[in-house]
Amino acid sequence: GAVVSQHPSRVICKSGTSVKIECRSLDFQATTMFWYRQFPKQSLMLMATSNEGSKATYEQGVEKDKFLINHASLTLSTLTVTSAHPEDSSFYICSVGGAGTDTQYFGPGTRLTVL
Amino acid sequence: GENVEQHPSTLSVQEGDSAVIKCTYSDSASNYFPWYKQELGKRPQLIIDIRSNVGEKKDQRIAVTLNKTAKHFSLHITETQPEDSAVYFCAASKGNDYKLSFGAGTTVTVRA
Numbered sequence: 001g002a003v004v005s006q007h008p009s010r011v012i013c014k015s016g017t018s019v020k021i022e023c024r025s026l027d028f029q030a031t032t033m034f035w036y037r038q039f040p041k042q043s044l045m046l047m048a049t050s051n052e053g054s055k056a057t058y059e060q061g062v063e064k065d066k067f068l069i070n071h072a073s074l075t076l077s078t079l080t081v082t083s084a085h086p087e088d089s090s091f092y093i094c095s096v097g098g099a100g101t102d103t104q105y106f107g108p109g110t111r112l113t114v115l
Numbered sequence: 116g117e118n119v120e121q122h123p124s125t126l127s128v129q130e131g132d133s134a135v136i137k138c139t140y141s142d143s144a145s146n147y148f149p150w151y152k153q154e155l156g157k158r159p160q161l162i163i164d165i166r167s168n169v170g171e172k173k174d175q176r177i178a179v180t181l182n183k184t185a186k187h188f189s190l191h192i193t194e195t196q197p198e199d200s201a202v203y204f205c206a207a208s209k210g211n212d213y214k215l216s217f218g219a220g221t222t223v224t225v226r227a
Contacts, residue, residue, distance in 0.1 A: 001161065034214060043204060043217045044159065093158060095215075102147040102166075102210045106158040 002028035002096050006107035013084055014115055021079045021110045023094030030096035033077040034104065035069060038091040050077045084114040117142040119207050121218025129226050134192040136221045138205035141186065145207040148181060148188045149215070153202045162203075163190070195225045 003026040013019050023033060031052050036044040048069050050056040056069040068080040081088055091111055095104040118141040128134050140148075146167035151159035165172045165179045165188065172179050176195075181188040192199055202222050206215040 043219050046214055046216075049214055102208060102213070103149065103161065103164065104215060105161065106151075108158045109156075111156075 001103065002026075002030070002105040004094065004096050004105050004107040006094060006110050008110060009108060010111045010113075012113045012115065015085055016083055018080055018082045019084055019112060021081075021092055021094075021112075023077045023079070023096070023107050025075045025096045028096060028105075029074040030077075031074060032097045033071055034095045034097065035067075035077075035079050036093045036095065038093060038109075040091075044093065047079075081112065084112070086114045088112065089114045117145055117207055117209075117216035119205060119216045119218045121205050121221060123221060124219065125222045125224070127224045127226060128195050130195060130197060132195055134190075134195055134199070134223055134225075136190045136203055136205065136223075137187060138189070138207075138218050139185075139187040140207040140216075142207070142209070143183075143186065144209050145216075146210050147208045147213075148179070149206050150177075150179060150190050151204045151206065153204065153220075159204060192223075195223075197225050197227055199223060200225045 005024045007022045033050045035047045038044050047062045048056045048058045050069050050071040052071050058064045071077040093109040094107045097104045121138045149164035152162045153159045165181050176193045178191040202220045204220050205218040208215045
């Protein structure tokens with residue numbers, strides 16, 4: 001399967017600051033990337049679908065101005081949490097797919113803690 | 116949109132016994148059904164998947180069955196081992212490049 005990395009693995013920030021999370025597909029041309037959020041002991045909730053070279057499609061209830069997604073290349077997508085607040089603290093995971101495949105492979109996740 | 120329900124939410128089995136997790140989906144257009152295993156603080160790992168043109172698939176101790184008419188699919192783990200302890204998620208999608216809808220997860224504990 002595809003090898004996916006995320007950076008950083010953990011981040012602690014102050015309320016009101018912005019945090020950028022990177023998702024890289026190391027061996028796969030990912031035309032589509034997905035961003036999920038997972039709260040403790042809960043399932044993965046899709047936030048948005050990111051297509052290379054076009055605007056992301058956000059799920060209902062996800063603020064696109066707060067969670068900025070950029071997918072400028074086939075190997076990199078970024079999620080920026082703007083003006084982070086404690087309720088944004090969560091585990092953020094990306095997955096890669098695309099190129100006609102239905103299988104998704106996940107990154108290792110980023111643990112965000114907002115103080 | 117797609118709604119995936121998963122049962123049970125927790126499952127405790129004796130080492131060596133079998134574990135079965137069941138999922139139902141609502142959208143008849145869904146045609147791809149993966150299962151992921153997630154250990155605490157780690158990424159979900161794909162363990163097996165099935166597509167709608169197949170009724171059953173097996174990989175060593177893991178098997179998945181699909182009933183398209185009833186819109187349900189199940190994960191079977193035989194001869195469970197302590198390392199099988201994790202949270203398991205089922206999911207469904209409409210296939211290529213389409214988003215996954217996840218079930219709520221099942222916490223499996225294998226007692227030694």
